[in-house]
Amino acid sequence: MSFGAEDRTKPLARVMMRAPGPAMAAADPALWHYGPGFDAARASVQHAALADIVAASGAEIHWIPSGDDGLSDAVFVQDPSFVTRAGAVVLNMGKALRRDEAALHLAAYADLGVPVIGRLGGDATVESGDCLWIDPQTLAIGRGVRSNQAGIEALAAILAPHGIRVQAYDLPYWTGPEACLHLMSLISPLGPRMALIHAPLLPYALWADLTARGWTLLMAPEDEFRASNGLSLNVLMLKPQDVVMVDGFPGTRALMEGAGCRVQVFEGDALCIACEGGPTCLTRPVLRS
Numbered sequence: 375m376s377f378g379a380e381d382r383t384k385p386l387a388r389v390m391m392r393a394p395g396p397a398m399a400a401a402d403p404a405l406w407h408y409g410p411g412f413d414a415a416r417a418s419v420q421h422a423a424l425a426d427i428v429a430a431s432g433a434e435i436h437w438i439p440s441g442d443d444g445l446s447d448a449v450f451v452q453d454p455s456f457v458t459r460a461g462a463v464v465l466n467m468g469k470a471l472r473r474d475e476a477a478l479h480l481a482a483y484a485d486l487g488v489p490v491i492g493r494l495g496g497d498a499t500v501e502s503g504d505c506l507w508i509d510p511q512t513l514a515i516g517r518g519v520r521s522n523q524a525g526i527e528a529l530a531a532i533l534a535p536h537g538i539r540v541q542a543y544d545l546p547y548w549t550g551p552e553a554c555l556h557l558m559s560l561i562s563p564l565g566p567r568m569a570l571i572h573a574p575l576l577p578y579a580l581w582a583d584l585t586a587r588g589w590t591l592l593m594a595p596e597d598e599f600r601a602s603n604g605l606s607l608n609v610l611m612l613k614p615q616d617v618v619m620v621d622g623f624p625g626t627r628a629l630m631e632g633a634g635c636r637v638q639v640f641e642g643d644a645l646c647i648a649c650e651g652g653p654t655c656l657t658r659p660v661l662r663s
């Protein structure tokens with residue numbers, strides 16, 4: 375089976391997802407840092423609506439089995455691993471409650487026949503929500519509450535033999551270590567060299583590096599970013615300039631449409647805004663082709 379999802383000139387062809395299922399139905403919102411809008415039953419319906427959009431785009435979905443395993447955040451399949459043209463890397467989550475998700479991803483790659491080229495463990499943590507492909511040879515990593523220096527160094531050592539360079543950028547404190555602030559909370563690629571950004575929190579050096587490479591950076595409306603706890607900006611690229619976002623943010627949507635994007639929406643208040651993860655976080659690309 376072919377794999378490798380780092381080339382954003384290509385459409386999403388294969389992706390992993392996990393339904394919220396019994397794990398999220400049993401979740402204690404205070405333990406998981408879920409907001410007042412959390413509603414597990416509605417979250418399941420909203421997740422299914424996103425899956426319908428992804429499937430209609432032509433991408434094949436590989437479902438990680440849901441279970442009553444206490445892993446409520448495992449619905450956010452973006453984070454515990456990522457897939458390069460050389461194979462998958464299985465990460466070590468910075469959020470302690472999410473550590474056991476690695477086993478789900480290892481099993482999924484075994485099912486799919488995707489080789490695992492490296493794993494992180496011990497005190498070295500990186501979450502894939504902190505990882506952004508600048509180009510297929512350059513992976514940006516946000517150093518912050520979820521991804522640490524030891525993790526970044528371990529990941530660089532795994533990727534270097536495959537011709538992939540890692541570049542770290544520091545993330546801000548923002549609302550503190552309990553909240554989920556990933557690098558990808560501040561930037562969503564819309565195409566090979568186009569992205570939606572929240573400039574005030576984005577590492578300046580990343581902004582400068584992308585600008586020097588000729589990226590078009592669209593500044594997402596501040597009011598919608600704040601009202602959504604950042605989820606207005608979490609946009610999944612299905613194909614270059616063909617994207618899906620949480621409904622309810624007309625200014626952000628209009629900005630992307632004005633830049634030539636087709637934008638589809640789904641309701642995400644009970645799932646995305648409440649649980650701090652949007653359509654990007656709910657999908658783990660395996661292949662773009």
Ligand SMILES: NC(=O)NCCC[C@H](N)C(=O)O
Binds near residue numbers: 450452469502559649
């Ligand atoms: N890539 C992402 O931004 N993932 C969202 C993860 C949300 C989840 N509740 C977490 O705190 O890890």
